[in-house]
Amino acid sequence: MSLTDEDEALIAAALNGSPLAWEKLVRRYESKIYNHGLRLMGSSSDAMDLMQEVFLGVYRNLHHFRGDAKFSSWIFRIAHNKAIDMNRRKRLMTTQTRTSDQEELDFLDLIPGETNIEPDNMVSEQQQNKRVISMLSKLPLEQRLVVELKMFQSQTFEEIANLQDISVNTAKTRFYTALKKLKVVSEKVHALP
Amino acid sequence: MPCPKTQHILQEYFADDLESLAKEKIESHLLVCEHCSNELESLLLTQNTLTQWKNERTPHWNRGMELFRREHQAPISGFSLWHRLQWAPTVTCFAMMLVLLLNVNFISSQEGFSVSFGSTSDDSSVIAERLVAFQEEQRLAMDALAERVEDRQVSNNIELLQTVLDQNQQTTAENLNRIYVFFEQQRLRDLEDMRIGYQDLVDNDYETIRSLQQLAQFVSYQSPER
Structure with missing residues (x-):
């Protein structure tokens, strides 16, 4: 079974309410998303925040995932958008100049x-x-x-x-x-x- | 010496799928242009620095499991005995209500058990007689009760009147006493005022006599001088 097929099987099981499938799905991608966040946001706490927002976004929209694209592309698209949002929020909250x-x-x-x-x-x-x-x-x-x-x-x-x-x-x-x-x-x- | 093609060449160098012709063109330029090849080398070095990234371990987190479990409560499989038993009180109540509403009679005799619904006419006449007797009993009880209440009311009224009269009498005596004391004090005060008034009058008269005497002496003293 390829990675994409495994992802799809896990998504289907998670949509049917299997907590184990959801956990497995999260475990497969959490490290990638966390490191992605670390490089983009620059700190561990921001990376954690980003990761949690990304998986919350995945959870809320999992039923919209049609399998047209790879799950990895879909999740990184969410991460990309969340990173932009978070950066915008951070910029508004912190001082602009260093x-x-x-x-x-x-x-x-x-x-x-x-x-x-x-x-x-x-x-x-x-x-x-x-x-x-x-x-x-x-x-x-x-x-x-x-x-x-x-x-x-x-x-x-x-x-x-x-x-x-x-x-x-x-x-x-x-x-x-x-x-x-x-x-x-x-x-x-x-x-x- | 700076090369005007550097940006274009290097930008294309990092492109994903270069055509072989374009690739050859870039490579041949890099062979002859020292500036571009040096620039490329330093960019590749920078790229290499970035690729030395080592994935860090994700800190512990709950992976959204609480949310997932909360929103995906496992459906109840089958219809267990416990879930059937939960309906037992409701069913019992409903059955009791039906028994009451339909007036169900369970009669057991030597011939066996019989169940009947509703009531017989004999029962209704007995109930009617008992109802009349009960109403009569109730009427008599009510009359007796009313009489007792009236008696108690009368005795209460008398007691109340007696108490009011006593209080009134006591109050009147106190008031009369107070008036007597007040008049006595007033009389004494008037007597004192009169005594002071007479004293003042006597003092004034005495002063007048002394003044007249002095005047007379003065007049008698003045007369011989003339």
Whole structure:
């Protein structure tokens, strides 16, 4: 049985009221959605909030899922929309500008030398992830989303364009611009004494 | 030296499905253009940094199980004995109501049991006689009760009147006493006032006599001088 078939079987069982099927379905995707949220939102608590909102959205709309597209695409479409909503809410709630001190602190977090001397692999991985999060946080959300979808969800530019309601060329330009910006951020970090 | 084609070349480099012709074109440009190849190298390095992401473990959460269970209560399978028993009180009440409404009689005799619905005419005449007798009894009881109530009412009224008269008498005596004391005090006050008045009058008369004497002395003193 393929993954898609398994997903469909689990969805059917969950719609029939099986809590086990629902739990299994959630378990299959929770890690992907959580890490997706972590990269997009930048913090564990926001990633958890996003994940919970996504699965609530999935639960509320599960009966609308027709199986025309893959469940993974459908759930990431929900995650994409929820991330945009959450980012908008956060922007409204927090101050718009960041102080230069905060910028400097972020760059200090990115220093690669500190991760190399860390003996524990897990801590090292966390530092690596922290660096990726900090780099991504320098991008505006629309570019961050393109990078996320292209690099981490392996979506094509056509799929990204459909999802974001933009042209394929715009999606390509956003990706290229984002990579260039990330390169500059990365170089700044390496240039730190 | 910056290349004007860099953006176009690199943007297309990351495209999903490049035609072989376009791919060859890009690769040949990258071979000859140092700026573009350096730029591509640094972008790939950046991309590589991002792909070093290691999936983190999801913190514990309830996976929406409470909501799911609450909204998908398992339907009751079959019709168990317990669920049948739940109807027993209702059915019993209904049966009792029917027995009462239809006036069902269960008669047991040596010949066996018999069940009859409704009442016979004998029963109705007996009931009518008993009803008349009961009404008569009730009427007599009511009359006796009314008489007792009246008697009690009369004695209560007399007691009440007696009490009122006593109170009235007592109040009148107190009032008369109070009036007597008041008149006595008033009489004493008047006597005192009169005494003071007479004293004032006597004092005034005495003053007048002294004044006349002084006047007479003055006149007699003035006369020899003339």
